[in-house]
Amino acid sequence: xxxxxxxxxxxxxxxxxxxxxxxxxxxxxxxxxxxxxxxxxxxxxxxxxxxxxxxxxxxxxxxxxxxxxxxxxxxxxxxxxxxxxxxxxxxxxxxxxxxxxxxxxxxxxxxxxxxxxxxxxxxxxxxxxxxxxxxxxxxxxxxxxxxxxxxxxxxxxxxxxxxxxxxx
Amino acid sequence: xxxxxxxxxxxxxxxxxxxxxxxxxxxxxxxxxxxxxxxxxxxxxxxxxxxxxxxxxxxxxxxxxxxxxxxxxxxxxxxxxxxxxxxxxxxxxxxxxxxxxxxxxxxxxxxxxxxxxxxxxxxxxxxxxxxxxxxxxxxxxxxxxxxxxxxxxxx
Numbered sequence: 001x002x003x004x005x006x007x008x009x010x011x012x013x014x015x016x017x018x019x020x021x022x023x024x025x026x027x028x029x030x031x032x033x034x035x036x037x038x039x040x041x042x043x044x045x046x047x048x049x050x051x052x053x054x055x056x057x058x059x060x061x062x063x064x065x066x067x068x069x070x071x072x073x074x075x076x077x078x079x080x081x082x083x084x085x086x087x088x089x090x091x092x093x094x095x096x097x098x099x100x101x102x103x104x105x106x107x108x109x110x111x112x113x114x115x116x117x118x119x120x121x122x123x124x125x126x127x128x129x130x131x132x133x134x135x136x137x138x139x140x141x142x143x144x145x146x147x148x149x150x151x152x153x154x155x156x157x158x159x160x161x162x163x164x165x166x167x168x
Numbered sequence: 169x170x171x172x173x174x175x176x177x178x179x180x181x182x183x184x185x186x187x188x189x190x191x192x193x194x195x196x197x198x199x200x201x202x203x204x205x206x207x208x209x210x211x212x213x214x215x216x217x218x219x220x221x222x223x224x225x226x227x228x229x230x231x232x233x234x235x236x237x238x239x240x241x242x243x244x245x246x247x248x249x250x251x252x253x254x255x256x257x258x259x260x261x262x263x264x265x266x267x268x269x270x271x272x273x274x275x276x277x278x279x280x281x282x283x284x285x286x287x288x289x290x291x292x293x294x295x296x297x298x299x300x301x302x303x304x305x306x307x308x309x310x311x312x313x314x315x316x317x318x319x320x321x322x323x
Contacts, residue, residue, distance in 0.1 A: 007309055010248050014308060017249020018256075021236050029232035032202070040205045040227065046213055046220040126274055127214050 059135045061148045062120065064155050070118055071161070077114040079121045081130035082153065084168050092122070092156055097168035100130055103137035111143060119143060122152025180312035186303040187241040187311065190254055193300070194238030197280045201231035204282040211278025215264055216271075233257075241307065244316020251308035258301035265294045 033039055062070075070076035071092070078095035080087050087097040096113060098106055110119070119138065123131035128151070135146040149155075157163060176182065201208040209227035212218060218226060233253065240250030261279070268275060274288050279297075313319050 010309055011252075014248030014252035017240075017246035018252045019249075021240055021246060021249050021253060022233065025233040025236040026229060028236070029229040032232070033228050040209060040224055042224055042228065043221050044209060044213075044224040046223055125276070127210070 059132055059139075059146070059148050061150050064149075064159060067120060067122075067149045067152065067156070068159070068161055070120065074117070076118040076120050077110070078149075078152075079110070079119060079134060080153075081121050081123045081134040082128075086124065086153075088165065088167050090157070090163050090165050091153065093162035093164045095122075098134065100133035100137045103134055104141055107138065107141040107143065110138070114143075119146045120149050120152075121146060122149040122156075124151065124153035126151045177306065178310045180310060180314055183247075183307050183311035184314045186307050187244065187247060190251075190300065190303055190307065191238045191240075191242030193280070194234045194254070195242065196238075198231045198234030198238060200281055201227070202235070205231075207282030208278060211276055211282055214273070214275040214278070215268055216273065217264055217267065244313045244318055246318075247307060247311045247313055247316070251304050251311065254304035255301060255308055258297055258304055262294060262297050262301065265289055265297060269294065 033042075067076075067078075071078070071094075078092045080091045080095045080097045081100055082091075082097075083099070084097060087095075091097070096110070098110065103110075121131040121134040121138070123129070123134075131148045131150065131152065135148050138146045205224075205227050208231065209224050212223050212226055213220075234257070237250045237253050237257070240246050241254070265277075268289060269291065277289050277293050279293065
C-alpha cells in the first residue's frame with residue numbers, strides 16, 4: 001500500500017517535470033529553427049514528392065540482372081545521383097557522379113561520355129527519388145531513354161558486383 | 169530468491185546505470201537528427217504514419233525533446249519527468265515499428281541515424297525499443313537520483 005503511494009507520488013512529480021521538459025524542448029527547437037541557416041521549412045512539400053517517387057511516369061526502371069548485363073558488356077554509362085559524400089565512400093565501378101540539379105549544366109559532357117551507350121541513373125534506397133529526378137532532368141535536356149536502376153547502390157553492393165571509391 | 173530479484177529490479181544503482189544508457193542514447197540520437205533534419209524528415213515520411221503537414225514539424229522539434237530528455241537523465245534533473253517522456257516516446261516508436269513491420273514496408277529505422285542506407289526495420293529494432301522502454305519504466309519508478317545535480321544541490 002505504501003509502495004503504491006510512493007509510485008503515485010513519483011508519477012505525479014513526473015507529469016509536472018515532463019511538462020516543463022517539453023516546454024524547454026519546444027523553446028529550444030523553435031529558437032534554433034529561427035536562427036539556423038540550413039533549415040527545412042515547417043511544412044514540407046511531401047505530397048509532390050510522393051507522386052514523383054511512387055509513379056515513375058515516363059521513366060523505365062531496370063532490374064539488377066539487366067543492370068549487370070549492361071555493365072558487363074560495357075553497354076551503359078551509370079550515373080550516380082546521390083550526394084557527393086556517399087559517392088566518395090563507394091559507387092558502381094565506372095559510375096559518374098551527377099546530381100539532378102546539375103543535369104542541365106553537364107548534358108553535353110554526359111552525352112560525350114555515354115558515346116551512344118545506354119544511360120542508367122541510380123540512387124540508394126527504394127524510396128530515393130534522385131535517380132528518377134535525374135533521368136527526368138536529362139530527358140528534359142533532350143537525352144531520351146535514360147533508365148533508372150532503383151535502389152541501385154544497395155542492390156549492386158549486396159550482389160557483390162564491382163564497386164570503387166573516390167571523389168567525384 | 170523472489171525478494172532478491174525484486175530488490176535487484178528496484179535497485180537505485182540499476183536506475184543509475186539505466187539513466188546513463190538511456191541518457192547517452194537520447195543525446196546521441198537527438199544530436200544526429202538535429203544535424204540532418206531533412207534526413208530525419210524523410211525517415212518519418214517513409215513510416216507513412218504522420219500527415220504530410222506534420223512531418224517537418226516533428227523532424228524539427230522531436231530531436232530537441234530527445235536531447236533534453238537525455239540531459240535530464242544524465243544529469244539527474246527531473247528524472248521522473250525525463251523517464252516519463254522516454255516511456256511515452258519508446259511506446260510511440262514501438263507502435264510505429266509494429267505497424268510498419270506488419271505492413272511489411274522496407275524502410276530505414278531512423279532511430280539513431282538518419283541515413284536512408286541504414287538497416288531496414290526488423291523484429292530486432294522492436295525488441296531493442298521494448299528493452300529501452302522497460303529501462304525507462306524502471307527509472308520512472310525506482311530512481312533515487314544517485315550522482316545527480318539535484319542531490320548535489322541538496323548537500
